[in-house]
Amino acid sequence: MAFRHVSLWGLAAALFACDGGAGSPPAGSAAGASATAAQGAASGSESGAFGSATATGSGLARPALASGAQTSGGTTSGAPATGAVASGAPASALPATSSGVPSAHPVLVIAATVPSPAAALVAELPRPRDGKGAGFAGPVDAAKDGEWITRLASAGITEITPNRGGASVSMRVRFADGKKAAMKPEQNGHPTDPRAEIAAYHIDRLLGFGRTAAVAGRRFALADVRAALVTSGADQAFLARVDTSLVARDGQIAAAMIAWHTAALVEEESDPAWISPLGTSEPVPADALSRLAEWSDLVVFDFLVDNPDRYSGGNVLRLDKGGPLVFLDQGAAFGQNRLRAKLTTRARLDKVCRFRKDTLAALRRVGSGAPAPDKLGAALKASLARDPLAPVLDAAQLAGVDDRVALLATHTRSCEARLGSATKLAASRAP
Numbered sequence: 569m570a571f572r573h574v575s576l577w578g579l580a581a582a583l584f585a586c587d588g589g590a591g592s593p594p595a596g597s598a599a600g601a602s603a604t605a606a607q608g609a610a611s612g613s614e615s616g617a618f619g620s621a622t623a624t625g626s627g628l629a630r631p632a633l634a635s636g637a638q639t640s641g642g643t644t645s646g647a648p649a650t651g652a653v654a655s656g657a658p659a660s661a662l663p664a665t666s667s668g669v670p671s672a673h674p675v676l677v678i679a680a681t682v683p684s685p686a687a688a689l690v691a692e693l694p695r696p697r698d699g700k701g702a703g704f705a706g707p708v709d710a711a712k713d714g715e716w717i718t719r720l721a722s723a724g725i726t727e728i729t730p731n732r733g734g735a736s737v738s739m740r741v742r743f744a745d746g747k748k749a750a751m752k753p754e755q756n757g758h759p760t761d762p763r764a765e766i767a768a769y770h771i772d773r774l775l776g777f778g779r780t781a782a783v784a785g786r787r788f789a790l791a792d793v794r795a796a797l798v799t800s801g802a803d804q805a806f807l808a809r810v811d812t813s814l815v816a817r818d819g820q821i822a823a824a825m826i827a828w829h830t831a832a833l834v835e836e837e838s839d840p841a842w843i844s845p846l847g848t849s850e851p852v853p854a855d856a857l858s859r860l861a862e863w864s865d866l867v868v869f870d871f872l873v874d875n876p877d878r879y880s881g882g883n884v885l886r887l888d889k890g891g892p893l894v895f896l897d898q899g900a901a902f903g904q905n906r907l908r909a910k911l912t913t914r915a916r917l918d919k920v921c922r923f924r925k926d927t928l929a930a931l932r933r934v935g936s937g938a939p940a941p942d943k944l945g946a947a948l949k950a951s952l953a954r955d956p957l958a959p960v961l962d963a964a965q966l967a968g969v970d971d972r973v974a975l976l977a978t979h980t981r982s983c984e985a986r987l988g989s990a991t992k993l994a995a996s997r998a999p
Contacts (some may be wrong), residue, residue, distance in 0.1 A: 592961035595783040609649030610643075659872065674744045678725035678788065686721035686784050689954035690714045694773035697942050701776020702930040705865065707892045708778045716782035719958050720749055728796040730806040734985035735812050736760055736899070738808075739797070741825070747827035752899060753793075753821050755813040760877075762824030763960045767828040768873045768898035770951045771969075775872075775930050776946065777865055779895040781827040785957025788823065790816045822957055824899075846920045849990035861993045862893045865927055867920045871913050872972050873901040902961060904983075907968045922981035925992045927981060935977050936970075945970035 769783035877900035934944035
């Protein structure tokens with residue numbers, strides 16, 4: 569089995585198994601699809617961590633995760649986190665015991681923001697209006713969202729280091745409590761947008777998928793971030809990219825902060841042969857049902873957020889050995905140019921005509937027949953207004969979400985006309 573490093577967004581995509589221990593991912597899918605084991609970044613296989621729930625019904629073991637809190641990065645609506653680099657002890661190393669446990673007095677390179685600019689978001693987290701949604705079938709323990717969001721948006725930071733790999737500038741952040749996050753700042757000359765990561769997290773939770781890590785916006789003083797990178801030993805080439813690529817307004821940068829995951833990731837094939845039953849009415853073997861259901865959810869999710877980058881390489885990932893798919897790397901979603909050109913990921917959707925019953929029900933509850941406040945675009949707008957980087961999406965992008973919900977409804981009706989009851993997969997939970 570060949571091991572390789574994955575991009576930050578590949579790592580952050582695994583953000584779900586939040587404080588869980590690193591596991592050994594499977595070499596392939598349940599049906600033998602070839603997959604490459606991907607280990608975290610640089611040294612040690614670490615990736616974004618969130619909370620993984622115990623698998624039920626699938627017979628697949630999932631990593632047990634710690635209950636630590638995290639927060640999401642992004643610009644804050646209040647005072648920015650502009651703590652200066654502390655003098656004396658280097659910020660490149662978090663004071664810790666020999667076991668790696670953070671000491672009681674870590675040196676901060678970025679001060680905590682008090683009160684947290686994400687307090688309103690924590691008070692009303694994105695959730696399905698009816699409390700059901702698609703059933704939170706994914707591996708993320710959404711009950712930990714409040715802890716993560718608070719940390720991501722406002723906790724003190726002891727270290728910022730470059731994230732290696734990937735075309736965009738991204739960083740790793742360590743908080744005073746030892747938890748980690750990926751920082752994805754707004755930047756020039758790159759098609760990805762940190763606000764897309766934030767909006768995708770909200771859609772995941774509003775529909776109840778439970779497959780994205782917690783994400784929040786946070787604003788930083790560029791000078792503080794750069795000083796922290798210098799202290800941690802970032803090389804001149806990376807610092808030059810920071811100087812030329814990041815978008816600063818009045819000395820502040822906006823970033824998506826994404827909970828970090830410690831379990832290993834396995835790269836799945838982008839078009840494995842075993843998913844072919846999703847386009848037919850052929851019987852689904854019991855041992856393949858859960859995997860097909862989660863792949864169907866992935867295609868639905870990518871269509872709704874309009875993510876064209878899932879299959880470009882390294883972005884279809886499983887969490888830990890024998891584990892579930894996670895939704896990682898949504899930075900290219902909600903593209904305004906794609907919206908104006910009326911582009912979608914319909915080509916992928918057309919290959920799928922079978923869906924979890926809970927997913928179909930969740931889509932109906934936010935579709936054209938729903939009361940105005942319950943439509944997905946309206947619910948998303950209200951939820952995103954509580955993120956520190958609000959406004960996250962503009963009116964056209966929000967309307968595009970509702971347009972895609974309507975297109976998806978038309979597609980599923982067509983599938984039902986063609987396949988009948990076979991359109992509905994019996995799995996109420998995916999792995």
